[in-house]
Amino acid sequence: MAGLLDKKGVALAVFFGAVLFFYGGIGYLAIMLIFFMLATAATRYEYGIKKDMGLYEHERGWENVLSNGLLPAILALMSPALGPMPFIASIAAVTADKFGSEIGVLDPKDPISLFTFKSIKPGTSGAMSALGTIASIGGSSAIGLSGMLVFGLSPTQALIISLAGVLGCVADTIFGVLEERGIGTKGTTNFICSFVGALIGFFLI
Numbered sequence: 001m002a003g004l005l006d007k008k009g010v011a012l013a014v015f016f017g018a019v020l021f022f023y024g025g026i027g028y029l030a031i032m033l034i035f036f037m038l039a040t041a042a043t044r045y046e047y048g049i050k051k052d053m054g055l056y057e058h059e060r061g062w063e064n065v066l067s068n069g070l071l072p073a074i075l076a077l078m079s080p081a082l083g084p085m086p087f088i089a090s091i092a093a094v095t096a097d098k099f100g101s102e103i104g105v106l107d108p109k110d111p112i113s114l115f116t117f118k119s120i121k122p123g124t125s126g127a128m129s130a131l132g133t134i135a136s137i138g139g140s141s142a143i144g145l146s147g148m149l150v151f152g153l154s155p156t157q158a159l160i161i162s163l164a165g166v167l168g169c170v171a172d173t174i175f176g177v178l179e180e181r182g183i184g185t186k187g188t189t190n191f192i193c194s195f196v197g198a199l200i201g202f203f204l205i
Contacts, residue, residue: 008062016069024076027150028087032072034146035091038139042102050105053122067190068094075198082202084151085161089201090194092143092161093168097193099139100169104132115177125176125189140165160204168197 005013013036020028075087101123104111110119111127120127143165144158153161172193179189 005065006061009060009065012062012065013069016065016073019073020076024079024084024087027084028072028076028079030150031088031091031143031146032069034150035095035143038095038142039098039102042099042135042139045103046106050102053105063187064190067187068194071191071194071198083205084147085157085205086198086202088143088147088151088153089161089164090168090198092140092165092201093172093193093197094190095143096136096140096165096169096197097172097190100128100132100136100173103135104129107131113177114173115180125179125186126173127176128173136169137162137166140169157205161201164197164200164204167200168193168195171196 017029017032020032072087072090075082075090079087105122107122107129109129111122111124111129111132112118113120113124113127115126122129141162144153144161147153147161148155148158172189175184175189175192178184179186
């Protein structure tokens with residue numbers, strides 16, 4: 001994690017990892033580690049181009065860890081009652097969002113704002129691109145497949161996870177429109193993303 005998170009971010013990530021392991025089990029921790037590896041790969045993908053665009057975030061802080069890890073930790077605590085589906089779906093949502101934002105900015109065409117439906121600058125919250133949408137589906141599906149390997153989910157359950165992740169990412173983009181207008185922060189939209197994913201994963205079990 002060194003070099004990817006600052007010291008406070010690492011400390012919080014270790015704490016959340018301990019919560020996932022002790023309350024959810026090794027499967028919960030494994031899914032989170034898979035997310036971390038996928039997120040790292042997406043962040044570093046074509047980092048030179050993103051750096052030139054001013055969109056490369058090399059080191060993230062505790063706020064980013066909190067917004068992406070708080071709800072999964074809560075769902076691990078509630079796992080005896082809820083089971084793993086809401087947790088996996090929340091991770092699928094943040095993975096879809098990470099892939100959509102990190103890879104989507106590389107689309108040769110500018111993204112479309114969901115508020116004005118006009119082209120806007122890459123990296124602006126509340127916008128979607130074709131490449132970003134495809135990437136978000138890929139990221140969400142990767143977590144769905146991981147759920148099959150780690151938790152023995154059926155193909156139908158994995159598909160539900162993938163769908164929940166993509167819809168959570170869409171919710172993130174919608175609330176990103178408000179973020180661009182000073183309502184909320186990147187952290188709140190990330191939390192909403194994971195919450196919507198978990199909610200859909202719960203109701204579609």
